[in-house]
Amino acid sequence: GDSVTQTEGPVTVSESESLIINCTYSATSIAYPNLFWYVRYPGEGLQLLLKVITAGQKGSSRGFEATYNKETTSFHLQKASVQESDSAVYYCALGDRSGGSNYKLTFGKGTLLTVTP
Amino acid sequence: GGIITQTPKFLIGQEGQKLTLKCQQNFNHDTMYWYRQDSGKGLRLIYYSITENDLQKGDLSEGYDASREKKSSFSLTVTSAQKNEMAVFLCASSIWGGNYAEQFFGPGTRLTVL
Numbered sequence: 001g002d003s004v005t006q007t008e009g010p011v012t013v014s015e016s017e018s019l020i021i022n023c024t025y026s027a028t029s030i031a032y033p034n035l036f037w038y039v040r041y042p043g044e045g046l047q048l049l050l051k052v053i054t055a056g057q058k059g060s061s062r063g064f065e066a067t068y069n070k071e072t073t074s075f076h077l078q079k080a081s082v083q084e085s086d087s088a089v090y091y092c093a094l095g096d097r098s099g100g101s102n103y104k105l106t107f108g109k110g111t112l113l114t115v116t117p
Numbered sequence: 118g119g120i121i122t123q124t125p126k127f128l129i130g131q132e133g134q135k136l137t138l139k140c141q142q143n144f145n146h147d148t149m150y151w152y153r154q155d156s157g158k159g160l161r162l163i164y165y166s167i168t169e170n171d172l173q174k175g176d177l178s179e180g181y182d183a184s185r186e187k188k189s190s191f192s193l194t195v196t197s198a199q200k201n202e203m204a205v206f207l208c209a210s211s212i213w214g215g216n217y218a219e220q221f222f223g224p225g226t227r228l229t230v231l
Contacts, residue, residue: 034217045121046160046207046222053216091159095217101147101167103211103218104175109159 002027006092006108013082014116021077021111023066023092034095035059035068035075036105041088049077049090053097062086082115089113119144121223123208128228132200138193138226140208149191150209150220153177160207166191195228202230 006023013019027033037049037059050059055070066077075092092108121142130136142149148167152160162175164183172183182194191208205225211218 045224046209048219051217051219097216099213099218101213101218102173103148103213104150104162104165105160105220107152107160109157 002029002094002106004092004094004106004108006090007111009089009110009112010114011111012114012116015084016081019077019079019082019086019113021090021092021113023075023077023108025073025075025092025094025106027073027094027096030094030096030098032097034097035066036093036095037064037066037075037077038091038093038107039088040091040110046091082113084115084117087113087115119146119221121208121210121221123206123223123226125226126224128226130195130198130228130230132198132230134198134230136195136198136228138195138206138208138228140191140193140223141189142191142208142210142221142223143189144210144212144221145188146210146212146221147188148211148213148218149185150211151175151181151183151191151193152207152209154205154207154225163193163206198228198230200230202228204228 039049050061052059052068058067150165151163166185208223209220
């Protein structure tokens with residue numbers, strides 16, 4: 001089946017350091033995967049951070065970037081310099097572009113990130 | 118913009134009890150979802166619905182029923198609560214945009230079974 005594996009947390013990084021949260025996927029039943037990073041900040045609901053629809057493209061938001069690499073089946077989340085406000089739980093997710101209204105997401109287990117001052 | 122409302126925010130039940138969680142959205146989205154979130158296990162899909170009165174099983178449907186009587190609402194029933202069960206249930210909605218569908222999430226219902 002389809003699955004997503006991401007860095008097991010918790011991850012602790014000092015402010016202004018760089019960050020990478022790894023995400024790899026297996027899309028055995030999906031011809032055209034879409035890839036997403038969702039985030040849950042403390043006290044808030046889960047929300048979309050960034051998305052990439054097509055292999056080879058890069059998504060970015062709030063200083064975070066992720067490149068959809070079909071060869072390595074990866075979608076790692078990176079940021080050059082983190083801030084305390086980036087402390088949150090990050091989820092990598094896989095969708096199927098052929099799904100139409102039947103669109104479903106397969107989520108990773110989530111990575112808790114804590115940024116220390 | 119829109120909002121997804123989940124009620125109740127906290128739900129405490131007894132073992133064997135039938136418990137119902139409710140979700141409302143005002144995005145006018147076609148598709149709605151129920152996920153279960155357990156610590157260390159990510160989000161797992163329980164049921165989803167692509168239109169009013171439609172129901173589709175997810176990976177974790179056993180032990181649950183769902184109901185989509187209106188486009189704007191989607192209910193989930195735990196048919197028999199399990200002792201010491203603790204989880205957060207998330208409702209989401211989306212609309213197909215041609216290439217993907219962004220899911221919007223509610224704040225969650227936290228279930229505790231005594």
